[in-house]
Amino acid sequence: MSILVFSEDRELAYQLLAKASELAEKMSKEVYCLASETPEDYIKQGADKVLQAELGDFALESYRAALLKAVEASDAELILMGATKRGKELAPRIAAALNAGCMTECNKVDYIDGEVVIERLTYGGSTIAKETSTSKPTIITAASRSFDKLEPQDKTGEIIKLEFEASEPKVKVLETREKPKGTQDLENADIIVSAGRGFKAKEDLAILEELAEALGGAAIGCTRPISADLGWMDDWVGISGKKVKPSLYMTCGVSGQIQHVAGIRDSKIIVSINNDEGAGIHGVSDYSLVGDIYEVLPALIKALKEKA
Amino acid sequence: MRQLVLLKDIPDLKEITIDRETRHPKTEGIKTKISDLDKRALEAAIQAKGKVGGEVIVLSMGDDKTKTALLEALAMGADGAYIINETGVKGIDTNATSRVLEAAIREIGEYDVIISGEMTLDSLSSQIGPRLAELLDHPQVTYVKEYELSEGSVKAVRDLDNFEEIVETPLPAIVTVVREINEPRIPSLMNIMKAKRKPQTIWSLADLGLSLEEVQAMSYVKIKDVTAPEMTRKQVKIEADTIEEAASKLAAAIKEEGVI
Numbered sequence: 001m002s003i004l005v006f007s008e009d010r011e012l013a014y015q016l017l018a019k020a021s022e023l024a025e026k027m028s029k030e031v032y033c034l035a036s037e038t039p040e041d042y043i044k045q046g047a048d049k050v051l052q053a054e055l056g057d058f059a060l061e062s063y064r065a066a067l068l069k070a071v072e073a074s075d076a077e078l079i080l081m082g083a084t085k086r087g088k089e090l091a092p093r094i095a096a097a098l099n100a101g102c103m104t105e106c107n108k109v110d111y112i113d114g115e116v117v118i119e120r121l122t123y124g125g126s127t128i129a130k131e132t133s134t135s136k137p138t139i140i141t142a143a144s145r146s147f148d149k150l151e152p153q154d155k156t157g158e159i160i161k162l163e164f165e166a167s168e169p170k171v172k173v174l175e176t177r178e179k180p181k182g183t184q185d186l187e188n189a190d191i192i193v194s195a196g197r198g199f200k201a202k203e204d205l206a207i208l209e210e211l212a213e214a215l216g217g218a219a220i221g222c223t224r225p226i227s228a229d230l231g232w233m234d235d236w237v238g239i240s241g242k243k244v245k246p247s248l249y250m251t252c253g254v255s256g257q258i259q260h261v262a263g264i265r266d267s268k269i270i271v272s273i274n275n276d277e278g279a280g281i282h283g284v285s286d287y288s289l290v291g292d293i294y295e296v297l298p299a300l301i302k303a304l305k306e307k308a
Numbered sequence: 309m310r311q312l313v314l315l316k317d318i319p320d321l322k323e324i325t326i327d328r329e330t331r332h333p334k335t336e337g338i339k340t341k342i343s344d345l346d347k348r349a350l351e352a353a354i355q356a357k358g359k360v361g362g363e364v365i366v367l368s369m370g371d372d373k374t375k376t377a378l379l380e381a382l383a384m385g386a387d388g389a390y391i392i393n394e395t396g397v398k399g400i401d402t403n404a405t406s407r408v409l410e411a412a413i414r415e416i417g418e419y420d421v422i423i424s425g426e427m428t429l430d431s432l433s434s435q436i437g438p439r440l441a442e443l444l445d446h447p448q449v450t451y452v453k454e455y456e457l458s459e460g461s462v463k464a465v466r467d468l469d470n471f472e473e474i475v476e477t478p479l480p481a482i483v484t485v486v487r488e489i490n491e492p493r494i495p496s497l498m499n500i501m502k503a504k505r506k507p508q509t510i511w512s513l514a515d516l517g518l519s520l521e522e523v524q525a526m527s528y529v530k531i532k533d534v535t536a537p538e539m540t541r542k543q544v545k546i547e548a549d550t551i552e553e554a555a556s557k558l559a560a561a562i563k564e565e566g567v568i
Contacts, residue, residue, distance in 0.1 A: 084469055085469050093448075103529055122430060130532040171449055173474070177473075248565070268567060296551055306559075
């Protein structure tokens, strides 16, 4: 029996390997990883054995087939997968094929009293559920930045070639369109500044770029109304949008709806700037400043630059 | 064309209160309503029916409350409803749920598309669509923000992490939708009245050839506890006589935290 790790996102796979290594030690198991290129890097990040398969570009059928082969080859009792959108459509497929329990987007995974216990958000993000699963294998998915990757280790391991056969993709991809840059990588951002309805016009959002620069580089996010209702930006932060885990999350004119707050719960430091003293966001932040963003932000940019 | 919409009625999230002592959510006795993304899947199906014709049928697993919650779906324009009514299935995991739905879908038999929300807002698990695709061996098209049904195929725009994908799939297929797909209609009073006369088929597990014991035996994930922890934050108020001073204090505080 072993723990198997897979994510098509290499950084995320490394983060999962760190968690798998920790669990493996407590459970006295080996850590396997399914990967395609530079398998030795996965060993440095914690894998004991790498199942190397020629995965190619993502296709559900081939990734599914490779994973099922990997589960068999590793005799995995626990499968940790990355909760990217690709991972989230793949994990339940594997689970159904294996008649297995699957727990998605887990924020915490621990081994307590002989069972793996996870924590994940439920009820629109307002509650945290502690869950466990009795099936072998059990599948767990976790989003980027849920765990910290290890420092590369001086460690040896085994690389095993994995062959698999996949059926032809049933769904035909006619076209792919890149999303505009800038808003793309919120999940991996270390600093995020975020816009809420306190902004009165789309042009006014430009100041967030100055703020991002003054902070030494930051991703720019927003609340659902700014994106979905007004269309001023692409991706919003929240339970139905991007769930983020930055070191610093700075909200500007954000009121603090539960769905938004649930998506930023794992931020290290939350700053709220809002002119409404009663805004919910002030109640869930580390540093709150009651003031008009149109006055505070220019002053803050100036102050940050002076202190740099 | 026959579109089968999977709907789940869930406690109205706005009505859920948190017990101050135990921090447990109180979900008992709260009115249920159709999960928001499922409702958007239904709206997409109804709009597609407007263009290509055919039928929109809804399927749901639940209890006595589900029948009432599903009246909204019939009022919106669904032509009929199937409900698996079994109180004992409450709390079963996605593995068991998908197996029950699979049995019901096989019983319904005739359909071109199975469509639902990408996740339900109570469990946030995003599993049922892909699991059914596996069990029924259908192509799956998840995270759909634009949905176009035609004879024999679905064309869709998928919202993925860093890009969008335009895809085409043969039928029958499984489609799951995201919030941006549409704004669901609000049914008129007339349609609400008419909804009560539309056919609703109520099944027990036995009607689907399943027993409660075997369904429970396929349910592996156990919920140990659900709490609404308070966010433990520093709660430092930055106050000063002038905006400049306050901004300067905030900048200093962020620096002090070592996060920039």
